Amino acid sequence: MVLSYRQLTSSVKQKIFTAFQEGMECREIPRYLHVSDRAVRRVLQEAGINTKRRNRYQLDETYFDVIDSEIKAYLLSLMAADGCVTSTNYIVYDSVESSLVTLLKDELKYQENIRIIYFPQGYAPHYRLNFSSQTIARALTKYGVVAGRTESGVYYLPDDQYLGSYLLGYFDGDGCAYVNQGRSGGLVYLVGSKPWVQALQDRLKMGKLLQHISRSVYYCWRIYSREDIQKFYNLLYLYQIPNLGLAYLQEI
Numbered sequence: 001m002v003l004s005y006r007q008l009t010s011s012v013k014q015k016i017f018t019a020f021q022e023g024m025e026c027r028e029i030p031r032y033l034h035v036s037d038r039a040v041r042r043v044l045q046e047a048g049i050n051t052k053r054r055n056r057y058q059l060d061e062t063y064f065d066v067i068d069s070e071i072k073a074y075l076l077s078l079m080a081a082d083g084c085v086t087s088t089n090y091i092v093y094d095s096v097e098s099s100l101v102t103l104l105k106d107e108l109k110y111q112e113n114i115r116i117i118y119f120p121q122g123y124a125p126h127y128r129l130n131f132s133s134q135t136i137a138r139a140l141t142k143y144g145v146v147a148g149r150t151e152s153g154v155y156y157l158p159d160d161q162y163l164g165s166y167l168l169g170y171f172d173g174d175g176c177a178y179v180n181q182g183r184s185g186g187l188v189y190l191v192g193s194k195p196w197v198q199a200l201q202d203r204l205k206m207g208k209l210l211q212h213i214s215r216s217v218y219y220c221w222r223i224y225s226r227e228d229i230q231k232f233y234n235l236l237y238l239y240q241i242p243n244l245g246l247a248y249l250q251e252i
Helices: 010-021 029-033 037-046 070-082 098-108 134-142 160-174 194-204 226-238 247-251
Strands: 083-085 090-095 115-117 126-132 175-179 186-193 208-211 218-223
Touching (some): 070 098, 083 134, 090 134, 098 126, 186 226
Antiparallel strands (some): 208 218
C-alpha cells in the first residue's frame, strides 16, 4: 500500500527528509518508504528543498569506469572492504579514518560535506560519504562491489600492475597485523569470502586459509613467517606512489 500525503504521519515525514539528507534521490524514496511520488515532493518542498534539480551531487561519475592508476585501485579496494552499493544505486563509504574518506572525496571531486557520525560510550566517530549514482554503482558492481558480496562469493582481483595498490587498500580497510615481540615473524591477515581468499592464496603463492571464528561465510588469509610478511610488505609499500596508505599500519 502506497501512502498519500494526507496519510503521512510526522514520523514518516521525518523519514522522508532524513532519507533525502542521507543521499537518497527523490525517485528512490517512494519505493523505499512506500509513499507516493507527490507526497515525497511535497514534504521536501515544505522543508525548503528544491526537488527539480536532476542531480544534487557534483562529482566525477566516470572515475571508476576504468582502473588505470594505483590510486584508483587503492580506492576501489577500500570500497570493496568498507563500502556499500545497494540495488537502488545508493553508495556509501564509511571509515574511522578521516584521511581515507577525504581522499575518496577529493578524487571523486565530490562537492558535498563529509558526514561525521558520533556514537555513545566513547566509540570513535565514523566519517561518511553517501550519494546516489547509477553510473558509479554500475562501475563498482563490475568490479565485485555489490551488496552481499561475501555471501555470494563475488570478488575481483586486478592484474599485477595494480595488485599491490589494491591489496594495500584492502589491508587498510579490512586487514590486521601483529608482531611477535622478541621473536621472528608475526601475523598478517585479510578477511573476505572463501573464493576471494582462495584466489589471493593462489595468486601470491603463500598464506593459509582459515574459516573465520565468528561468521561461517567469512574466511581469513593468513601469513606468519618473516619471509612471507616481508614479501607482502614489499608488494604493498615498495612500489606504490608516495604517501599512499595509512602510515601507522606500514610501521607495524
